[in-house]
Amino acid sequence: xxxxxxxxxxxxxxxxxxxxxxxxxxxxxxxxxxxxxxxxxxxxxxxxxxxxxxxxxxxxxxxxxxxxxxxxxxxxxxxxxxxxxxxxxxxxxxxxxxxxxxxxxxxxxx
Numbered sequence: 230x231x232x233x234x235x236x237x238x239x240x241x242x243x244x245x246x247x248x249x250x251x252x253x254x255x256x257x258x259x260x261x262x263x264x265x266x267x268x269x270x271x272x273x274x275x276x277x278x279x280x281x282x283x284x285x286x287x288x289x290x291x292x293x294x295x296x297x298x299x300x301x302x303x304x305x306x307x308x309x310x311x312x313x314x315x316x317x318x319x320x321x322x323x324x325x326x327x328x329x330x331x332x333x334x335x336x337x338x339x
């Protein structure tokens with residue numbers, strides 16, 4: 230009987246811990262969403278890439294970053310968003326529209 234009671238208590242404690250962890254995660258996400266400047270780990274999480282990948286990208290100057298103290302790397306969130314949007318691949322329809330506009334422009338010049 231005590232074993233059954235202990236098992237129920239453990240399950241209840243695990244459920245409460247999971248609830249608390251979820252609440253902490255939500256609070257962290259709220260704080261994270263409000264930040265304008267991200268450190269390397271936050272930027273990697275934001276972009277969904279590994280920290281090593283982000284280090285490599287900064288080394289190759291593939292995205293905007295700040296290194297104010299000469300050691301720590303920071304990223305402006307809006308600049309990261311702009312960078313992501315700047316790497317957009319065009320859909321087939323967008324390419325067709327561009328081609329049609331270019332052809333029309335060339336025909337109007339003649």
